[in-house]
Each structure stands twice: as C-alpha cells, then as structure tokens.
Amino acid sequence: MGRWQVVSKQVANQSSIVNRQSSVALKLSIVVVSWNTRQLLHDCLAAVYAYPPDCAFEVWVVDNCSHDGSAAMVREDFPQALLLESEDNLGFAGGNNRAITRSGGEYVLLLNPDTEVKPGALTALAAFLDGHPEAGGAGSMLLNGDGSLQHPSCHPLPTLSRELWRLFHLDALAAYGVYRMDRWDTAVPHPVDIIQGASFMLRRSVLDAVGLLDDSYFMYSEEVDLCFRIRRAGWLLYWVPQSQVVHYGGQSTQQVADKMFIELYRGKVHYFRKNYGVRSAAVYKAVLALAALPRVLAGLVGRLIPGPVGAAGKRVGGNYGRLLRELPDL
Numbered sequence: 001m002g003r004w005q006v007v008s009k010q011v012a013n014q015s016s017i018v019n020r021q022s023s024v025a026l027k028l029s030i031v032v033v034s035w036n037t038r039q040l041l042h043d044c045l046a047a048v049y050a051y052p053p054d055c056a057f058e059v060w061v062v063d064n065c066s067h068d069g070s071a072a073m074v075r076e077d078f079p080q081a082l083l084l085e086s087e088d089n090l091g092f093a094g095g096n097n098r099a100i101t102r103s104g105g106e107y108v109l110l111l112n113p114d115t116e117v118k119p120g121a122l123t124a125l126a127a128f129l130d131g132h133p134e135a136g137g138a139g140s141m142l143l144n145g146d147g148s149l150q151h152p153s154c155h156p157l158p159t160l161s162r163e164l165w166r167l168f169h170l171d172a173l174a175a176y177g178v179y180r181m182d183r184w185d186t187a188v189p190h191p192v193d194i195i196q197g198a199s200f201m202l203r204r205s206v207l208d209a210v211g212l213l214d215d216s217y218f219m220y221s222e223e224v225d226l227c228f229r230i231r232r233a234g235w236l237l238y239w240v241p242q243s244q245v246v247h248y249g250g251q252s253t254q255q256v257a258d259k260m261f262i263e264l265y266r267g268k269v270h271y272f273r274k275n276y277g278v279r280s281a282a283v284y285k286a287v288l289a290l291a292a293l294p295r296v297l298a299g300l301v302g303r304l305i306p307g308p309v310g311a312a313g314k315r316v317g318g319n320y321g322r323l324l325r326e327l328p329d330l
Contacts, residue, residue: 027055028126028201029105033095034113035064038073040248041113045078048111053122058082060099064089092197093213093222100212108207110223112198114248118143124243125201128189136206136235137227139195140243141186150247154239155179157193157231158224158271160283167291186241195237197223199245206235214274219260221267228275261319262326269330285327292320292327 030048034041041061048059059081063071071085084098100108107126111117121140128138142150155178156162166177184190200223210229213222227237265288273281299317 025056026058026104026106028053028057028107028109028122029100029103030057030059030109030111030122031062031096031099031103032060032111032113033062033064033090033092033099034066034070035089036066036068036070037113038066038068038070041070042073042077044111044113044115044117045074045081047116048122049078049080051117051119051121053126055123055126057122058103058105060084060103062086062090062095062099064091064095091215091218091222092220093217094215097212097215100207106204108202108204110197110200110202111245112247115142115198116246117199118244118246121199121243121245125199125240128238128240128242129201129203132236132238134236135203135238136230136233137195137200137202138189138238138240138243139192139201140199140245141239141241142196142198142245142247145246145248147246149181150249151181152178152196153181153198154192154195154237157228158268160272160280160287163268163284164287164291167287181239184241189238189240189242191236192239193231193237194224194227195239198247198249199243202230206230206233209233217267217270219263219267221271225271225274228271258319258322262322262330265323265327266330285330288327289324292324295320296324 032041032044045059045061059078060083061074061078061081062084063074063086065086065088071083074081074083082099082102084102086095086098090098096110107129109122109125117140125138125140129135132138139154142153144150156176162177165171170176171178179192210226210233214225215222217225230237269281269284269288272284296317298313299315299321302311302313302317305313
C-alpha cells in the first residue's frame with residue numbers, strides 16, 4: 001500500500017504540471033493497464049505517440065504488479081506518460097479505475113497494451129463523439145495482426161438465450177449471439193450493444209452518471225456490465241470503422257490460460273446475477289453445465305486419439321471439467 005501511495009502522489013503532481021502548462025483544455029485521457037506485456041506495451045505506447053489524436057491528451061499507464069520490467073521500460077522510454085504502479089494485480093476494472101479517477105480528459109479511452117493504433121484512429125473516435133452527442137461511447141474496428149477484421153470488436157447484449165446459442169455454436173446456422181460484421185458497411189459507424197474494451201472511448205460525463213467499471217469483476221465482462229448500464233441510462237454506443245486498431249489479443253491472459261478460462265465464466269455468472277437476478281444466474285449455470293458435459297466426454301475420447309486432434313480434445317475437456325467442478329461456487 002505504501003508504494004502505491006507514493007507513486008500515486010508523484011503522478012498526481014506530474015499530472016497537475018501537465019495541465020497547468022497546457023493552454024488547451026485536456027480533451028482525451030488514454031488509459032493502458034498492463035500485466036507482464038513489456039514489449040507489447042512498448043509498441044502500443046510507441047504507436048500512440050507516433051499517431052497522436054488531434055487534440056490535447058494525456059497517457060496513463062497502470063502496471064498491475066508486473067515482474068518483466070514493464071514499469072522501468074515506461075519510465076525510461078516514455079517519460080511523458082503518467083505511470084501508476086500497483087503492488088497487487090488489480091485486474092482490468094480495478095486498474096482502469098485507478099487511472100480514470102486521476103485523469104482529467106473530457107473523454108477517456110480504454111486501450112489494451114496488446115494493441116497498436118493506426119494513423120488517425122484516436123482522432124476518429126474523439127471526432128465521432130464530438131459530432132454525436134447521443135453517443136455515450138465509441139469503439140474501434142479491431143484488426144488481427146494480418147490486417148483482417150477481428151471478431152468480435154462488438155457484440156449483442158448477452159442474454160440467456162444468446163449464451164445458449166453461442167455455447168452450442170449455433171451462430172454458424174443463424175447469427176443471433178454475434179453480429180455478422182463481415183456484412184457491415186465499413187464506411188459508416190454502426191450502433192451496437194456491447195463494445196470490446198480493447199479500444200473503447202467514453203465520455204467522462206457518462207462515467208460520472210453511470211459509474212466506473214465495476215471492480216468486483218476481476219477480468220472479463222466488466223465492459224459488458226458498463227455498456228449495459230450506459231445503454232440503460234439512455235445513451236447509444238457505436239462501432240466506428242474509421243478508427244482502426246490492431247489487437248493481438250489475450251497476451252496477458254495467455255500467461256495464465258487455465259485460470260482465465262474460469263475467470264471468463266465467473267465474470268459471466270456475476271453479470272447475470274448482478275443485472276438479472278439470482279434465478280437468471282442459476283439458469284445460466286445450468287446452461288454452462290449442459291454445454292460442458294459433451295466437451296468433457298470429448299476430452300475423454302481425446303485421450304485415446306494420438307496427435308494434435310486428441311491433444312485439443314483433452315485440453316478442451318480439461319477446461320470444461322474444471323468449470324464443472326468450480327461451477328457451484330461461481
């Protein structure tokens with residue numbers, strides 16, 4: 001706690017100096033929360049400063065107790081960034097909230113460290129919010145490393161029926177749990193239900209009205225919960241393809257993949273319990289159990305099959321076996 005307080009005080013002083021020196025009102029606060037992604041974080045920040053928004057901005061980096069030298073790299077290579085170091089891993093929501101409450105921009109951009117903004121990406125999001133006062137937030141078109149469209153940059157509001165549809169891969173028959181983004185006109189923004197938190201710009205006034213990210217979520221579903229609250233308050237959310245961001249995806253969570261698989265569904269159960277009630281959470285758990293059983297059986301069969309097919313079956317079966325064991329306590 002002591003280290004966190006000292007660093008926070010230093011950053012607060014640094015931030016006030018930046019704001020006093022600026023003759024232009026601070027428009028955008030960019031928040032990057034990182035855990036052991038040193039090189040990716042470096043490339044992310046390099047891209048932000050190479051292709052800055054066309055407005056006054058600040059960059060906050062929250063280091064969630066990394067042990068790979070990420071914080072030292074930020075101090076050395078990006079001294080203009082505002083750095084917060086935590087002695088504990090605060091998760092996605094907790095880390096972002098620490099910076100959001102200290103930042104001063106009219107808009108706040110949540111940006112993953114495993115992203116690289118393309119030229120004009122940040123300006124496009126801010127310009128869209130400037131021109132659309134009904135929009136509470138806007139998200140980028142996310143791209144894979146090869147430049148192809150990444151799914152999902154956004155998705156419909158999760159419901160019990162949509163989760164059932166998704167878990168049994170029925171979107172291959174008819175899109176219900178996902179958007180058919182490959183059919184969208186990429187020349188125009190689209191209103192959406194949920195924006196992925198990899199590149200998500202929000203009005204501070206909206207955050208003031210509906211609250212910050214709920215840090216009772218450690219990882220996953222926190223941006224879903226926030227989007228739910230924003231739309232419930234009457235704001236719209238948009239996917240803005242003029243803002244293009246490469247997203248390498250899951251670079252932190254892959255380091256603890258087994259744990260994060262459980263956290264994915266812990267977050268989903270919490271989302272249903274919080275927003276739809278205990279009964280809905282219980283039904284969702286039943287849906288998860290129903291979907292897990294055939295996958296566990298496939299994992300047992302996989303043990304008898306040599307090669308990568310059998311290994312994949314064992315891995316999937318193992319994940320869902322752990323989920324079944326932990327499901328009562330989620």
